[in-house]
Amino acid sequence: xxxxxxxxxxxxxxxxxxxxxxxxxxxxxxxxxxxxxxxxxxxxxxxxxxxxxxxxxxxxxxxxxxxxxxxxxxxxxxxxxxxxxxxxxxxxxxxxxxxxxxxxxxxxxxxxxxxxxxxxxxxxxxxxxxxxxxxxxxxxxxxxxxxxxxxxxxxxxxxxxxxxxxxxxxxxxxxxxxxxxxxxxxxxxxxxxxxxxxxxxxxxxxxxxxxxxxxxxxxxxxxxxxxxxxxxxxxxxxxxxxxxxxxxxxxxxxxxxxxxxxxxxxxxxxxxxxxxxxxxxxxxxxxxxxxxxxxxxxxxxxxxxxxxxxxxxxxxxxxxxxxxxxxxxxxxxxxxxxxxxxxxxxxxxxxxxxxxxxxxxxxxxxxxxxxxxxxxxxxxxxxxxxxxxxxxxxxxxxxxxxxxxxxxxxxxxxxxxxxxxxxxxxxxxxxxxx
Amino acid sequence: xxxxxxxxxxxxxxxxxxxxxxxxxxxxxxxxxxxxxxxxxxxxxxxxxxxxxxxxxxxxxxxxxxxxxxxxxxxxxxxxxxxxxxxxxxxxxxxxxxxxxxxxxxxxxxxxxxxxxxxxxxxxxxxxxxxxxxxxxxxxxxxxxxxxxxxxxxxxxxxxxxxxxxxxxxxxxxxxxxxxxxxxxxxxxxxxxxxxxxxxxxxxxxxxxxxxxxxxxxxxxxxxxxxxxxxxxxxxxxxxxxxxxxxxxxxxxxxxxxxxxxxxxxxxxxxxxxxxxxxxxxxxxxxxx
Numbered sequence: 007x008x009x010x011x012x013x014x015x016x017x018x019x020x021x022x023x024x025x026x027x028x029x030x031x032x033x034x035x036x037x038x039x040x041x042x043x044x045x046x047x048x049x050x051x052x053x054x055x056x057x058x059x060x061x062x063x064x065x066x067x068x069x070x071x072x073x074x075x076x077x078x079x080x081x082x083x084x085x086x087x088x089x090x091x092x093x094x095x096x097x098x099x100x101x102x103x104x105x106x107x108x109x110x111x112x113x114x115x116x117x118x119x120x121x122x123x124x125x126x127x128x129x130x131x132x133x134x135x136x137x138x139x140x141x142x143x144x145x146x147x148x149x150x151x152x153x154x155x156x157x158x159x160x161x162x163x164x165x166x167x168x169x170x171x172x173x174x175x176x177x178x179x180x181x182x183x184x185x186x187x188x189x190x191x192x193x194x195x196x197x198x199x200x201x202x203x204x205x206x207x208x209x210x211x212x213x214x215x216x217x218x219x220x221x222x223x224x225x226x227x228x229x230x231x232x233x234x235x236x237x238x239x240x241x242x243x244x245x246x247x248x249x250x251x252x253x254x255x256x257x258x259x260x261x262x263x264x265x266x267x268x269x270x271x272x273x274x275x276x277x278x279x280x281x282x283x284x285x286x287x288x289x290x291x292x293x294x295x296x297x298x299x300x301x302x303x304x305x306x307x308x309x310x311x312x313x314x315x316x317x318x319x320x321x322x323x324x325x326x327x328x329x330x331x332x333x334x335x336x337x338x339x340x341x342x343x344x345x346x347x348x349x350x351x352x353x354x355x356x357x358x359x360x361x362x363x364x365x366x367x368x369x370x371x372x373x374x375x376x377x378x379x380x381x382x383x384x385x386x387x388x389x390x391x392x393x394x395x396x397x398x399x400x401x402x403x404x405x406x407x408x409x410x411x412x413x414x415x416x417x418x419x420x421x422x423x424x425x426x427x428x429x430x431x432x433x434x435x436x437x438x439x440x
Numbered sequence: 441x442x443x444x445x446x447x448x449x450x451x452x453x454x455x456x457x458x459x460x461x462x463x464x465x466x467x468x469x470x471x472x473x474x475x476x477x478x479x480x481x482x483x484x485x486x487x488x489x490x491x492x493x494x495x496x497x498x499x500x501x502x503x504x505x506x507x508x509x510x511x512x513x514x515x516x517x518x519x520x521x522x523x524x525x526x527x528x529x530x531x532x533x534x535x536x537x538x539x540x541x542x543x544x545x546x547x548x549x550x551x552x553x554x555x556x557x558x559x560x561x562x563x564x565x566x567x568x569x570x571x572x573x574x575x576x577x578x579x580x581x582x583x584x585x586x587x588x589x590x591x592x593x594x595x596x597x598x599x600x601x602x603x604x605x606x607x608x609x610x611x612x613x614x615x616x617x618x619x620x621x622x623x624x625x626x627x628x629x630x631x632x633x634x635x636x637x638x639x640x641x642x643x644x645x646x647x648x649x650x651x652x653x654x655x656x657x658x659x660x661x662x663x664x665x666x667x668x669x670x671x672x673x674x675x676x677x678x679x680x681x682x683x684x685x686x687x688x689x690x691x692x693x694x695x696x697x698x699x700x701x702x703x704x705x706x707x708x709x710x711x712x713x714x715x716x717x718x719x720x721x722x723x724x725x726x727x728x729x
Contacts, residue, residue: 087693090477097480114478200588201676258566258588260677274569397478401695412678417590426496433491 036075039333039340042092042102044081046358047156047322047345055357063344067336074336081106086400089114101327104337109321112143112153113395119325121150125338131346139319139390140363156345157360158321160385161208161265162303162378164290165279173279173304177245180307184254187278194254196271196280199246199414202263206403207318207393208281210410212306213242215316215391226396227435230406231428239406243420245309247413260414263407269293281306283320284385287377288359303378305389319390321363348372361386398431405430464709470702477696488703497679505663505683508598512662515602517655520609527610528617542614549607557671560600561587564672590680593673597681600672601665605658612657616650617643652723659719660712684708 049064051057064076079102081088089111095101096118107115126133133141133151140155165173169187174180184194198204214221214230219238221230229235249255262268266289268280273293282290291298305315324341328334344350348364352372355362361382367373368383393399409423418426471489475482492498523545530538551559563571564586576582586596620643628638644651666685669675675682675690682690684704692701 084693086696090693090696093478094480201674256566256588258585261566261587261593261673263674263676270565270569271567274567276568397476397696401697404690404694408676408679411676412680415588415590415593415677415680417678417680430495430497433495434487 036073037333037336038075038077039104039328039336040077040079040102041337042079042081042095042105044085044088044106044322045083047106048078048080050078050080053357056354059354059357060344063340063350067340067343071336071339074333076340096327103328103330103333104324104326104341107153107323107325109140109143109155109158109319109323110393110399111395112323112325114397115325116146116152118327119152120327120329120334121146121148121152122154122326122338123151125335126151129338129342129347131342135364135366137319137363137365137386137390139386139392140321140323143392143395144323153323153325154341154346155321155323155363156351157355157358158319158363158386158390159284159361160317160319160382160390161212161281161283161306162317162381162385163279163306164268164282164286164301164303166277166300167302168300169278173302174307175305176311177249177307177309181249181252181254183279184249185252188253192276192278193271194256195249196268196277197255197259198262198264198267198281199250199255199259200261200263200411201404201407203403203407204262204264204267204283205407205410207320208265208283209246210242210406211318211391211393212316213245213309214238215318216308216313217241221402222394222396222398226394226398228398228402228428228431230402231424231432236424236428239424240421241309243410243413243424246410247420250414255414257414257416260411263411284361284378284382285359291377298377303381305385315389316391317385317389319386319392321360323363402427402431467702467705467709470698471706473699473702475698475702477692477698482699485699488699491700492703492707500679501682501684501687504594504679504681507594508601508665508681508683509659509662511598512601512605513655513659516605516609516658516662517651519602519606520611520654521613523606523610524613524617527614545607545610547607548604549611551604553604553665553667554671556600556604557668560596560603560668561672564596587673588677590677593677593681597669597672601662601668604668605661608661609654609658612650612654613647616647616654619650620646648723652719655723656716656719659715663708663712663715684711 045051046056047060049057049061051060068074068076082091085108089108092101092105092107093114096115101118112119123133133144136144136155137158140158144151144153144155146152163173169190169192170183174183180195188194197209199209211221217238219230219235219242221228221235223229230239246255250257250259265281265283265286268277268282269286269289271277271280272290287303290301294301306317308315324345326334326337326341328337342350345354346364348367348370349372351362351364351367352370352374355367356372356374359376362368362373365383365387368375368379393403405427406424409418409427412418413420413423472484472486473482474485474487523541527538527542530541548556565571566573566583566585566588568574568577568583570583570586572586573583576584585592587593624642624646625638628642633641664685666683666689669681669683669686670689673681675686685708688701688704688708691697691704
């Protein structure tokens with residue numbers, strides 16, 4: 007008897023873990039829909055508004071789908087770690103039915119994700135409604151859509167218009183303006199140039215991309231250290247290094263690796279401009295109170311006046327892994343209603359203070375636009391690019407963050423730093439490092 | 441057979457094999473592969489080791505770690521001993537507050553490394569919001585680039601680690617000092633030994649075994665430190681504060697490179713084991729003499 011109970015229990019556990027992907031023992035029993043998400047997009051969210059919103063959505067989903075039961079499992083707060091774990095699960099056939107995926111990494115999961123074109127058509131979701139960069143991320147090589155982009159962000163130059171009349175549009179102007187405002191007792195340009203992903207996406211990639219540089223080729227192999235790409239990367243490094251040497255950027259930026267590090271600088275009161283993410287507008291508003299009125303955003307400065315402005319966009323997408331048609335549809339319904347429909351995305355991104363990934367949502371009544379909404383939308387529509395989803399990306403990013411931090415702190419020259427990063431990233435790949 | 445203690449040790453051996461030996465063997469095995477956390481499957485190769493030993497960055501990392509560990513250990517031992525000695529002397533003189541001192545020093549030991557990193561980060565902050573720089577500015581000095589200058593950053597991280605480790609060192613030294621026989625000390629006084637002579641010929645030899653244990657523990661602890669460094673500098677600027685343990689974390693969790701991370705972990709394991717053996721051999725023998 008004891009034995010049969012324990013066998014029964016283990017079966018239950020196994021069925022729960024596997025998300026009931028096998029035959030359903032009985033039509034009356036509930037199916038479990040496994041949901042792997044970050045705490046911020048779950049009922050466990052630290053913000054009460056988010057938590058309530060998602061809990062309500064789960065409740066109404068379970069009411070509409072009495073045969074389905076959502077089983078939540080939370081991702082580690084370390085995104086890289088969480089994404090690696092999800093990939094490992096997908097690799098070994100243990101993927102959850104649906105999961106939150108860091109937007110730019112979606113490409114790595116496409117071979118395990120379900121195409122959603124038919125379901126999108128049924129629910130009237132037009133892929134063209136997605137912001138251009140997001141649609142590019144979602145679309146697979148076969149032209150099908152493999153995910154649902156939910157929220158996004160972009161990087162811009164924030165500046166205090168009381169101090170700076172005209173925002174600098176090139177780095178030449180950045181140096182000029184910085185030196186001027188420093189005479190009035192303000193800091194130069196604040197931007198992340200230390201170890202952290204913020205350095206890559208805010209300070210390095212936009213400059214590199216705007217010169218036409220490519221980090222990886224179509225197959226995902228690193229190319230940033232070859233030919234014209236190498237030239238563009240060295241120029242990016244030299245530009246930032248020159249800004250530091252001419253006093254426009256403080257050397258201490260070499261120890262700041264996140265966009266949010268600028269929040270503390272702004273709070274200290276002597277910052278006149280910084281490069282940051284769109285989500286920071288809310289925090290800066292809280293910090294500055296009424297003084298926030300004096301702040302504006304502008305496109306990121308480029309090296310040459312004729313270079314196109316490029317920004318990098320991030321954000322999160324949802325992917326559906328289950329191939330069980332019923333569960334796939336249920337998962338789609340849940341995600342659509344909670345995060346993707348005009349109403350869902352509008353409400354959710356308003357609560358989160360993030361930006362919608364669909365253009366139509368910006369016009370929706372459910373969306374409550376925050377400060378600089380129009381500027382952010384223009385940036386997303388015309389300037390934004392996503393990081394490459396290549397598996398080598400993380401190593402490239404970490405090595406180049408280290409490299410620029412070495413340059414700014416004065417321990418390496420730009421060319422040497424770029425070449426060393428290239429040597430590390432391409433070690434053992436025949437012919438690559440030549 | 442049941443008369444011997446060996447059968448009773450079997451459960452312990454099994455547990456040790458499962459939670460200690462097996463993971464170590466796995467790490468060693470993984471270090472000879474090109475495994476990463478993004479793709480399934482891997483091949484056996486020596487590339488991780490070749491990569492580690494030949495790429496720019498390995499020697500600076502060893503240098504950084506050696507500096508960090510050497511100065512951390514020396515000053516933790518020294519400061520721990522001084523604090524312990526002060527407390528023991530205070531107790532002898534029936535001074536009030538020795539328990540408070542002991543407890544408050546202990547607090548430093550109880551704080552998680554990440555929190556220590558954040559606290560020291562506030563102290564070292566290079567804007568006017570930074571506590572030390574603010575204090576310096578009031579007397580017309582600074583600002584000092586505590587975290588953005590490569591050399592200063594390494595010094596700053598080492599100092600924070602000395603602060604963190606002194607508490608533990610003090611506990612062991614205190615325990616050691618309490619075991620020094622009062623009779624022998626009194627005899628030394630009667631024989632006319634000066635304070636320095638008592639320290640050199642009575643106290644230090646008596647607590648030598650404790651110092652050895654302390655040395656081994658704090659050395660290994662410092663070699664394995666990564667949480668505080670990660671929170672304080674993330675290894676930067678550049679890789680000027682990237683100690684071996686942090687490099688393992690970066691390789692595995694930021695670059696997803698399991699093979700290379702495992703190879704670096706094996707190097708750290710070898711360093712720890714060799715260092716312990718040397719301590720035991722050199723200091724252990726002296727202790728016996």
